[in-house]
Amino acid sequence: xxxxxxxxEFREYLLADRxxxxxTALLLTAGDVHTAEDLVQTxxxxxxxxxxxxxxxxxxxxxxxxxxxxxxxxxxxxxxHPEVVTAETLEPRLTDVPDQTDxxxxxxxxxxxxxxxxxxxxxxxxxxxxxxxxxERGPSGRRGRPLSP
Numbered sequence: 001x002x003x004x005x006x007x008x009e010f011r012e013y014l015l016a017d018r019x020x021x022x023x024t025a026l027l028l029t030a031g032d033v034h035t036a037e038d039l040v041q042t043x044x045x046x047x048x049x050x051x052x053x054x055x056x057x058x059x060x061x062x063x064x065x066x067x068x069x070x071x072x073x074x075x076x077x078x079x080x081h082p083e084v085v086t087a088e089t090l091e092p093r094l095t096d097v098p099d100q101t102d103x104x105x106x107x108x109x110x111x112x113x114x115x116x117x118x119x120x121x122x123x124x125x126x127x128x129x130x131x132x133x134x135x136e137r138g139p140s141g142r143r144g145r146p147l148s149p
Contacts, residue, residue, distance in 0.1 A: 010047075014044060017063060021064070024067055025037070028068070028071045035074075039070050040067065042067075043064075043067040043070060
């Protein structure tokens, strides 16, 4: 197949299928037009690179799969480096003096916490085995044999 035929076939496919790809990309990106266009462009580029192996009839599902994979790759990449957008901007403090309101709020929150002594468990006469210990086996390794003093 000559290069001109390949390009003409790809152009024909692209004109027929680009709307469907764009609609799918818009659904995947929740209406973000710019990201959807990027995804369609990525899918079209990859389809063009492999056009010599794709039959014209099978290009639609192939392009759709590439589009979904490109979307998932982008989501994974974004998940590793999340961008946090907030309406508030954090202004740096102009002085090193702590804010009295913040200090009182932190002090009150610390006083509301339970005292350290309340967190301890009540004493028991039971011996607690460590995870992985088998209580049915004693130090001798035999079952049912009493421990020697």
